[in-house]
Amino acid sequence: MKRYIPIAAVIVFVIAALAFGNHLLVLKKQAAAQAAYEAERHLVVYSDMPEDVNRNLAAAFHKRTGLRVQIQTRTDDELYTLWRSDGKEGPPAVLIASEPVLREQKAHQVLRPYASQFTESVPYPQKDSDAMWTGLWLDPMVFIIHNEYYARRGMHIRTWDDLLTDPTLRVAFPDLAATDMAGDFLCSFVEVKGTEAAGLYLKALQSHISMYSKVMAANVRRVAGGEADIGIVDGATARQYRQDGMPIYIVYPRDGTSYWLTGAAVTKWCRDDELAQAFMDWLYSRDVDDVLRGSHLYLTYANSDARKILDSRGQELILFPVQKQYTGEGRRDLQDWWIKSVRFGKGE
Template sequence: MRRYTSLLLTSFLLLLIVVTGSAYLAGAGHDKERRPMQEFTVYTTLPAEHVSILTAAYEKQHGVRVNFVPLSSDNILSRLKEQATGDNNGACAMVLADRETLMKAASAGVLVPYLSQAGDQVASDFREENGYWVGVWYDPIVFCVNKDYLKTQAQIPDTWMELAQKKHVRIGVTDFLAADASANLLISMIAQYGDAAAYDIWRQIHPKVVQYARYLSNPVRQAGMGEVDISIAVESETIRYMQDGYPLQVVYPADGTAAMVTGTAIAFKAGEKDAVAAKEFADWLLTDDAQLALQEQGFYFVPTNPGTLAYKSFAGKNMILFNQPGLFSTEQKHDFLDRWVKEIRFK
């Protein structure tokens, strides 16, 4: 009888331990769920579809939430200035934006330098020498050539002047007034060649343009469908269509081309904890993990970090980019585009 009583008591104690332990673990799990996730704010000029991919991948891998706030370049600068003067202290930890916005922010004194081993690998052309901003990827303009047209030609133009002088060719391009990347091409060519030479190139190209597209993807689709022979297009869209099986080939302009560079910077007066998290995120954007997250969703940019596998896989990683910065005022850019409209587009 005593033995049975002892066994019952032992069983009861074991059951009590199991129930108590389960309750503790369940409670601990709920506490973990209730514990607020670390998060910080990033101002960005990127499209929502890009930043949603990045924040989802980073949160999954690191358990940190990145709150992106899409803004225009001017709004980013004004908010950073408010934060720097104390009116909006700690609101933003980092900026992920185009190079021109970052350069203006650095000149305005609203950024703090950040140097890291990952950022130090980036070529000097893609970063500010004192660490105020670092490029993470870029998207160059290329010649997107239909492969059937390619077979009929002894030589394909690989410079802007050769393309301008090429006879009997149908060209696709996105309207300069429709997309920043397209407008950046004209502005960059003016900075590189001077306005007279740049406009002369486009005067010769204009009669061969089948249609000025509204979106960056349209000229690539036109080339892939054989509606044009050569498109002047961003490489990211060209590679995306090639991955989908369209008969296209990329030709990199041998005399240089424009590119939209995207980079990171740490905001002045960011909170201490947020600044640490932002720096870790900035380094992550220079890794293969970030590129893989984008590529899995069909976005193919050229990484600036030569140590990544993604960088080594790009055939055009050694392409020539225009080296004259187009640091024109907003008014000057408007005038350049207005002149193109009046003298070329609708003349």
């Protein structure tokens, strides 16, 4: 009997070796399958940011995490009507879009809640109360003042009412019916002041306005060229031109200002929660700041712990305390009111 013991030991060893080898083979196959999955795994994101920014964001995210996102550029009109497609044409897992677009998608139940330690750092006025979307970046309306006027009277310009104190002041002002951002300023101003007071103010300011501009950059060029003393423009445009050496000061109104908000949301079509979480949280990182500044986009960050962008006086931004509950139709109605009762002075 003892003579069979070595043979049995050999058999047991061979079986064990085969089993171990098979186990290693299974692990190897699983690793290969996981690698193949990771190679194919990606997140589809629809974004209203410029094409080059979207491309650079995807590259920076992959460099930082090794994970892939496919960021597809979409217009506001395409994003507004996203809910109608029901995701039939390559549904996005994440949206990067303006606040009105995000509100529209929430109303049509396209979004689902998402919250993390990063979204918690965003103040409540800049995120949805049900955590359906969260603000990323703000583009506030600011004063830009020509260097020569700033040297003479610039320190007297602190609030919106101060624009009415100098009878010789020339103002470059946006056409409030031309763009969604200008319309957002109008809606916010009326929400803060009330319709009657806002109308009286805008009528009084009109005597100082040399020309209304449909494009914000035109106001910067008018001020920089000496055609106007002060301009009302969005902060991103103002910062870009100042970085390029234009002779302007940027001043934040001390009684607050409106802001155009861009945010992010997870959609009902998301099938990879882990990847969506990684991307959503990464959007609040320094990597994104580097991408935006590299593309000459100088936006203000919504999260309270982000780097503060100060004005030329070293002052922080003050925002209007608004709820922004207006609809697209409501904004257009208010823009029609401004055209008829303020700009052309007809009706009420």
